[in-house]
Amino acid sequence: MQFHLSFPVAPLSAAIQYDHELLLMGSCFAEEIGEKLQEHRFNTVVNPHGILYNPLSITKALTSYLDGKVYTPGDLFQHNDLWNSWDHHSRFSGLTPEATLDNISRMQAAATHAIENADWLVITLGSAHAYILKENNRLVGNCHKVPAGNFYKRLLTVDEIVTALDNVMHRLFFRNKKINILFTVSPVRYIRDGVVENNLSKAILLQAVHHLVNKFNRLFYFPAYELVIDDLRDYRFYKEDMVHPNELAVNYVWEQVVKAGISPASQELLHSIAEINRAANHRPFNPESAQHRQFLQHYAAKVQQLMAAHPQLKLDDLLQRFQ
Structure with a gap:
């Protein structure tokens, strides 16, 4: 009897090589795979804005690299004695504006260089839910533990995700003639949104990504989500929070990345x-x-x-x- 459903992962037609430069962006699962690549000495920049979950925040970060944006004190706000950026993860937050901007500027420079020279951009989409600051209708990449009453929560549509990513892809291909883009959808289950809501969110991300992959020649999809949800398909492959894939699951996905994605x-x-x-x-x-x-x-x-x-x-x- 067969108690395990597995499926073949098609090799990428343009494989990753050691002489390639890589830029990884997106959810915390992007960091898991990014750490594996760095551990094995690939030339990799991981999440220069920190962890970002929704596609619009990711495209906003990419646009800042393409524009060569320089962040200033006017881009920051203070909360709980820390200076934060609505566009960045809290790992960039500091006790002074200068400390925060120093962290941001250092990674902004690395990302601007990477976007010009990268052979691969790997984008891991986490959630189609976005948070909007009520005060000025601003999209935020991270809420920085500001009370939830300060935000609207909105489920993005397939059309607006496709439009945002499509626009930034055209700019990116014009700027960097050699870059390939690999999309994945994070297998992390955002049950804080609700189980039904999480599944709807993932479905929107999957539909948007496959629309884009079918449109561009240099876009690829790697089934990290399906490997955990449909292949492993067991809570023993999750951490105690039942949300994040555990080390076994990450290693299993990494093995498939190596087999299918690396020359x-x-x-x-x-x-x-x-x-x-x-x-x-x-x-x-x-x-x-x-x-x-x-x-x-x-x-x-x-x-x-x-x-x-x-x-x-x-x-x-x-x-x-x-x-």
Whole structure:
């Protein structure tokens, strides 16, 4: 008897390679996969605005990179002794406007460079629900724990998501002739919106994304949502909050990303780096033993070989671990 539904994930026709530059944006699931890419030494910028959930906030952030926007004190507000930006995640918030703007400016510069040079933009859409500030009808990327009574909550339509993304895609393709865009929908279940409401939100995102993927040649879709919801399909693959996929689920999706999204030559290099990472995290029983010194010398030599063969890889920290 079959108790598990699996499905093949079609390989991307334009695979990701180690010499590519990547920009990842979107929900917290984008950060999970982004951390995996960085751990395996891909040249990756992850969420330069911080975590963003709805498509309009993501397109607003992309537009700020394309426009070279410089944030000023007028873009900030103070709440709970912190200075915040409505466009950014609370990780950018600081005790002074200068501290907040310093954090924002540093990542804004990195994102502006990435948008000009990236080979891949990976967008993970989390929710079709958006929050609008009542005071001035402003879309916010993060509510910063401001009381809920200050916002309208609105379910975005397929048409306005498609229009917003379509406009920014045209600008992006004009600016960066080589960029490919990979869409995913986050498997995180936003049950705070309600179970029915969460499913409706995901359906809107899926419809919008597939409309765009069918329209542009350089747009692709990776089924992260389906892998967790339909393939794994079990609460044991969620954290205790029953909302976020756990480490097992993230690793399973990552395996499929590697198989379907990364070129065979880069997969081989990735597995070599994964082996070195495991060795670097190994805790010896006796650090002073001859056996452990031999172990360190062996992996130091491996790192040096990789650095010689792939000079674009930044492996100095690993080499220091073994030396």
